[in-house]
Amino acid sequence: MSSATLTETPQQAERAETIYEKSVPGRRAAQLPPSGVGETPIEELIPAGLLRETPAELPEVSEPEIIRHYNRLSRRNFDLDTGFYPLGSCTMKYNPRLNERVAALPGNARLHPAAEPEDAQGALELMYLLQESLGEICGLPHVSLQPSAGSQGELAGLLLTRAYHADRGRNPRKVLTPDTAHGTNPASVTMAGYEVVKVATNEDGGVDIDDLRSKVDEDVACLMLTNPNTLGVFDSNIVEIAGLVHDAGGLLYYDGANLNAIMGQARPGDMGFDIVHVNLHKSFSQPHGGGGPGAGPIAVSDRVEPFIPRPQVVRVADGEGGWKYDLDEDRPKSIGRMRGFQGNFGVFVRSYAYILSLGGDGLSEASRLAVLNANYLKQRLSEGRAGKYLPVGFDRHCMHEFVLSGAPMKKQLGIRTLDLAKRLLDFGFHPPTVYFPLLVDEALMVEPVETESKEVLDSFADAIEKILEEAERDPAIATEAPYTTPVRRLDEVAASRNPVIRQPKPE
Amino acid sequence: MAGYTPATGPDREAMLDAIGVDSIDQLFEQVPEEVRLNRPLALEDGLSESEVYSRMAELASKNRNPEGDPGFLGAGMYDHYVPAIVDAITSRSEFLTPYTPYQPEVSQGGLQVMFEFQTAMSEITGLPVSNAGLYEGPSAAASAAYLAMAVTGRNGLVASRGIHPHSRETLATHAVGFGAELSEVGLEDGLTDAAALEAAIGEDTAAVFLQNPNFLGSVEDIARLGEFASARGALVVVAVDPMTLGVLRPPGECGADIAFGEGQPLGNRLDFGGPSFGFFCAREEYLRKMPGRIAGQTEDVDGRRGFVLALQTREQHIRREKATSNICTSQALNALAGVIHLSWLGKAGFVEIGEMLARRTAFARRRIAAIDGFELLHDAPVVREFAVRSTSVPVEALRSGADATGSRLQVYPLGRDYPEFEDGFLVALTEQRDVKDIEWLCAALERSAAAGASEPATSSGAAGTQTPPADTAAPKLRLAS
Numbered sequence: 001m002s003s004a005t006l007t008e009t010p011q012q013a014e015r016a017e018t019i020y021e022k023s024v025p026g027r028r029a030a031q032l033p034p035s036g037v038g039e040t041p042i043e044e045l046i047p048a049g050l051l052r053e054t055p056a057e058l059p060e061v062s063e064p065e066i067i068r069h070y071n072r073l074s075r076r077n078f079d080l081d082t083g084f085y086p087l088g089s090c091t092m093k094y095n096p097r098l099n100e101r102v103a104a105l106p107g108n109a110r111l112h113p114a115a116e117p118e119d120a121q122g123a124l125e126l127m128y129l130l131q132e133s134l135g136e137i138c139g140l141p142h143v144s145l146q147p148s149a150g151s152q153g154e155l156a157g158l159l160l161t162r163a164y165h166a167d168r169g170r171n172p173r174k175v176l177t178p179d180t181a182h183g184t185n186p187a188s189v190t191m192a193g194y195e196v197v198k199v200a201t202n203e204d205g206g207v208d209i210d211d212l213r214s215k216v217d218e219d220v221a222c223l224m225l226t227n228p229n230t231l232g233v234f235d236s237n238i239v240e241i242a243g244l245v246h247d248a249g250g251l252l253y254y255d256g257a258n259l260n261a262i263m264g265q266a267r268p269g270d271m272g273f274d275i276v277h278v279n280l281h282k283s284f285s286q287p288h289g290g291g292g293p294g295a296g297p298i299a300v301s302d303r304v305e306p307f308i309p310r311p312q313v314v315r316v317a318d319g320e321g322g323w324k325y326d327l328d329e330d331r332p333k334s335i336g337r338m339r340g341f342q343g344n345f346g347v348f349v350r351s352y353a354y355i356l357s358l359g360g361d362g363l364s365e366a367s368r369l370a371v372l373n374a375n376y377l378k379q380r381l382s383e384g385r386a387g388k389y390l391p392v393g394f395d396r397h398c399m400h401e402f403v404l405s406g407a408p409m410k411k412q413l414g415i416r417t418l419d420l421a422k423r424l425l426d427f428g429f430h431p432p433t434v435y436f437p438l439l440v441d442e443a444l445m446v447e448p449v450e451t452e453s454k455e456v457l458d459s460f461a462d463a464i465e466k467i468l469e470e471a472e473r474d475p476a477i478a479t480e481a482p483y484t485t486p487v488r489r490l491d492e493v494a495a496s497r498n499p500v501i502r503q504p505k506p507e
Numbered sequence: 508m509a510g511y512t513p514a515t516g517p518d519r520e521a522m523l524d525a526i527g528v529d530s531i532d533q534l535f536e537q538v539p540e541e542v543r544l545n546r547p548l549a550l551e552d553g554l555s556e557s558e559v560y561s562r563m564a565e566l567a568s569k570n571r572n573p574e575g576d577p578g579f580l581g582a583g584m585y586d587h588y589v590p591a592i593v594d595a596i597t598s599r600s601e602f603l604t605p606y607t608p609y610q611p612e613v614s615q616g617g618l619q620v621m622f623e624f625q626t627a628m629s630e631i632t633g634l635p636v637s638n639a640g641l642y643e644g645p646s647a648a649a650s651a652a653y654l655a656m657a658v659t660g661r662n663g664l665v666a667s668r669g670i671h672p673h674s675r676e677t678l679a680t681h682a683v684g685f686g687a688e689l690s691e692v693g694l695e696d697g698l699t700d701a702a703a704l705e706a707a708i709g710e711d712t713a714a715v716f717l718q719n720p721n722f723l724g725s726v727e728d729i730a731r732l733g734e735f736a737s738a739r740g741a742l743v744v745v746a747v748d749p750m751t752l753g754v755l756r757p758p759g760e761c762g763a764d765i766a767f768g769e770g771q772p773l774g775n776r777l778d779f780g781g782p783s784f785g786f787f788c789a790r791e792e793y794l795r796k797m798p799g800r801i802a803g804q805t806e807d808v809d810g811r812r813g814f815v816l817a818l819q820t821r822e823q824h825i826r827r828e829k830a831t832s833n834i835c836t837s838q839a840l841n842a843l844a845g846v847i848h849l850s851w852l853g854k855a856g857f858v859e860i861g862e863m864l865a866r867r868t869a870f871a872r873r874r875i876a877a878i879d880g881f882e883l884l885h886d887a888p889v890v891r892e893f894a895v896r897s898t899s900v901p902v903e904a905l906r907s908g909a910d911a912t913g914s915r916l917q918v919y920p921l922g923r924d925y926p927e928f929e930d931g932f933l934v935a936l937t938e939q940r941d942v943k944d945i946e947w948l949c950a951a952l953e954r955s956a957a958a959g960a961s962e963p964a965t966s967s968g969a970a971g972t973q974t975p976p977a978d979t980a981a982p983k984l985r986l987a988s
Contacts, residue, residue: 058630075601106778110777114582122565148646153838159681186827202616236539263548270544293841341781343780356553363550487812501802
């Protein structure tokens with residue numbers, strides 16, 4: 001028995017047990033209604049050769065056991081409602097409960113996706129209003145809500161790029177992405193059949209214009225950019241960058257992951273972008289759900305509009321002086337569907353409720369406060385030990401997030417960014433994004449968001465100070481952390497070397 | 508604006524002081540003047556919570572009343588009863604509000620749910636490995652195509668016309684990016700045309716896409732159809748409706764290499780089409796090529812059992828342009844709803860609900876086929892949904908209430924996706940549609956047919972007696988006996 005076991009918390013002492021391990025033959029939760037049409041043997045309805053012979057090994061548990069099992073599991077999660085969650089580029093802002101309530105209204109929640117448009121006028125109107133709102137925020141005239149997530153929005157955008165060029169008889173093969181780009185960008189480029197060409201970053205954290213100029217030619221289909229980028233830096237050369245790409249016949253794609261910095265301040269469309277994806281689960285408060293659902297609508301310019309996915313929600317005169325809403329399938333140049341039905345409508349409801357709650361004034365204020373909070377926390381972390389061991393990657397005012405380098409900490413204290421992150425867990429904080437972006441050594445990417453108070457930011461800065469102070473005395477405190485979490489540091493290498501990814505079948 | 512931001516005036520001043528600037532505007536100086544908006548957004552000002560609620564409730568009230576006449580729409584998403592414990596658990600902050608479990612020590616709940624989900628999906632599909640979930644059904648078809656092309660080095664995709672039309676169109680959209688050649692095999696008597704399928708598979712075929720039950724509701728003989736593909740070295744990819752797998756032979760026992768599908772029937776409400784989850788299961792040898800998140804079991808430094816995201820070197824945040832997929836969400840909350848529903852049904856209930864669906868479906872099919880003016884589109888075996896042909900009134904009239912009875916029936920018009928079945932529609936059953944509802948539907952159809960017989964059909968749709976459009980070759984169909 002290791003020494004840690006002797007001091008383990010009650011939660012640590014409770015070993016993980018799956019629902020399958022709680023199964024007892026004969027127990028059950030569901031009571032189903034009778035068929036009401038007799039108990040015809042199933043073999044008389046469907047040929048025996050097409051039928052299942054052995055039942056699936058699903059658990060045999062009663063309803064109270066299910067509730068207790070998942071409640072206990074839930075307490076083994078850290079969540080945004082419990083504490084600060086400054087994950088960079090993830091925009092972990094408060095998820096208003098009002099939005100859950102309105103998404104669950106029966107008229108929304110029980111609406112079948114194949115309902116006649118006449119039976120779904122409220123849903124289609126809501127989608128239309130959301131399209132219009134996102135178009136205004138992005139500064140682009142057309143919006144497709146269909147993509148399921150940011151990465152699907154990216155892929156849709158790249159397929160739009162392909163369709164746009166093909167329509168002009170062109171077939172460029174390259175897509176430019178900065179070396180600071182989110183990993184989804186290059187992955188989406190490959191899936192769209194393009195070749196990734198990386199563009200270097202200059203000393204200010206923006207696109208290296210000379211490098212860009214040397215790589216822009218007629219074989220460039222588009223440039224994918226996040227602005228502000230993953231360093232939290234707004235690229236002041238954006239107009240020149242847009243001009244270079246447009247002059248060569250390419251399109252500009254905006255990764256909207258960082259839109260929370262600039263709502264109501266500046267718009268991607270006004271910067272020259274042709275296609276933008278918006279993460280409704282970031283800037284527009286859809287809860288992340290532990291890894292989905294989200295939605296990744298795309299806003300596009302006039303010249304890209306003919307190609308957007310179908311169906312598209314449209315508003316048409318109802319002949320009586322009002323409007324009605326419809327799904328337009330008749331879009332001959334469309335790239336087609338990215339997914340089934342109309343997209344993640346439940347997410348649209350929450351995000352539209354959020355837009356109504358904040359309004360144009362509130363969205364603008366949210367971005368300003370997000371930038372204020374980020375700069376304040378950056379300032380706090382430039383003081384004391386944090387300033388010494390965790391210098392900021394690019395020292396200027398940041399937008400909604402900033403990047404620190406743990407390189408001096410690693411060299412001088414012998415603790416890595418990962419160790420700092422794990423020790424933060426003991427202080428009740430979710431760590432920032434770590435080891436991204438790749439071009440900053442031992443990176444910590446911090447996004448404090450507008451819904452956090454000054455006191456929370458101060459307590460986070462204090463915790464980092466304390467961890468560094470501990471590390472000066474004894475680096476092992478951090479390198480062996482965490483101590484108080486439901487489990488301690490896990491062997492991720494073993495999990496990939498010998499993957500056990502399901503409960504073994506019962507003997 | 509809503510009270511979601513804590514910063515007071517004094518807070519702002521203190522923070523600006525600490526930063527060493529006079530105003531928030533100064534922080535935005537890096538944004539060049541020429542791209543600044545410099546005007547308010549042209550959106551309404553923020554509303555109070557009660558005002559937003561009223562506005563949203565008014566919009567929701569413009570949708571069809573879910574407590575009204577019974578609906579029989581299916582086509583991939585079904586009005587199943589969602590057990591109350593699903594809402595109770597999925598609305599907990601601890602599941603609702605975390606991000607993807609990048610810090611496993613404080614994400615054991617979510618990671619263990621993924622592990623349990625993978626186990627459940629592996630069990631019901633009969634395939635050894637499952638990921639933690641994908642966006643939804645049709646785009647999972649594209650993920651399967653990407654995997655099949657990677658492992659075979661081929662670029663041909665052959666899809667049965669029995670695959671959901673949205674999946675076929677989604678495949679076609681993605682095929683452009685993948686550089687895939689997509690071809691389609693037609694239906695014969697409601698089932699994938701076996702001879703045509705065999706002929707369509709070539710040396711360049713990476714995968715054959717089948718669906719069970721297919722879009723017309725028919726239970727396909729996957730084992731037989733799949734053999735044509737396997738014999739040519741192509742992968743057998745099968746879309747399945749998870750709610751039928753308590754009774755239907757699972758794809759893993761029919762020679763499938765990959766099974767995927769729309770997870771909505773498991774614990775997820777309709778939500779006008781999303782969010783829900785997709786699932787993706789495969790044979791063991793494809794584990795390291797799988798798209799999406801996968802949770803794996805491991806131990807902590809003290810030997811406690813724990814779970815982590817496994818095999819991340821497949822993924823975009825590590826491998827970037829060489830990743831097996833660009834997908835970085837597993838629809839975790841929707842997948843949680845799915846695994847709760849499956850645990851609630853349990854080993855016995857999962858079989859029982861499938862049998863109930865099959866029995867009610869057989870009953871409804873028999874009843875409707877006996878009504879003058881309606882006949883079966885095919886007589887292949889069905890389990891939860893079936894296709895009917897109207898020989899009396901246009902399907903659009905049934906749906907829009909434009910027939911003489913004014914009934915507005917919630918059935919899926921096949922003409923939307925299949926010009927050759929302009930006179931066809933689908934009827935889907937769930938545990939929420941009982942005998943009384945089926946009889947209500949039959950009575951409505953009887954009235955419509957009777958009214959249609961006395962008043963000639965309008966020109967708004969094609970009745971069964973009309974000639975199909977010239978550009979669509981309607982397959983010869985056997986009439987129900």
